[in-house]
């Protein structure tokens with residue numbers, strides 16, 4: 478339904494997107510990558526806010542680069558920095574956005590807004606100014622505005638950063654429920670968000686897609702090859718010279734070093750029976766698999 482073919486985008490010397498290609502079907506798709514990987518650039522391109530330098534994007538058979546207006550009504554976008562609101566009530570702001578999205582019938586608009594406010598659990602707070610909402614409430618409001626018009630493509634850029642665990646879970650549940658009949662692209666650097674709810678994902682690094690598949694498939698590529706060991710802090714640098722270090726983590730005064738190795742390195746390392754998606758993420762990002 479969404480087909481991204483060889484898109485590239487540069488800002489001066491920075492190649493933010495390098496020949497990115499992806500085909501997506503309805504469901505939740507996780508896009509993982511570090512800061513600066515190009516995720517937001519890709520999201521903005523799909524949201525028709527920025528044209529690529531080259532390549533094509535088609536959604537339900539229509540070229541969205543050549544014909545952005547044709548898809549805008551079927552598109553919902555929750556940008557990374559959706560956080561500045563006028564002093565308007567939630568219901569008034571949704572009404573305003575619905576009109577902008579072309580939902581001109583008042584009855585239809587009111588019914589949709591009510592149903593969305595129920596879904597995102599904000600009906601009780603509908604007359605409060607969105608500027609007074611907590612971070613979690615704002616993000617849920619952000620989803621409500623993005624879902625106005627029942628878009629078949631929903632793009633959410635780093636939505637859970639800054640949310641407490643309860644609000645994060647509530648937000649992710651909301652996305653999961655909405656994913657049945659639409660493509661939802663969840664761009665994030667929070668690995669657990671993707672592991673918990675995306676059946677399909679990609680890892681982006683330095684403007685490129687470095688891996689694509691189900692989280693379990695990406696993990697399977699490193700199964701039996703991840704080893705961990707606790708070391709002193711001052712040993713970490715030497716470790717990096719000898720091994721393919723995936724990550725280091727402070728644990729009670731020491732450092733847990735995770736490495737990728739085709740053979741058992743012995744040297745006090747223990748094989749990790751069940752590697753985490755985070756291990757797979759680093760292994761693919763560093764192009765070790």
Ligand SMILES: Nc1ncnc2c1ncn2[C@@H]1O[C@H](COP(=O)(O)OP(=O)(O)OP(=O)(O)O)[C@@H](O)[C@H]1O
Pocket residue numbers: 488491492493510511512513514515516517518519666
């Ligand atoms: N409008 C712009 N002008 C100049 N450089 C830009 C612009 N937008 C993005 N970039 C650069 O393109 C690269 C990719 O940025 P992008 O925001 O897409 O990454 P990201 O993966 O979303 O990272 P983050 O998680 O930090 O938002 C970065 O080097 C960034 O500085």
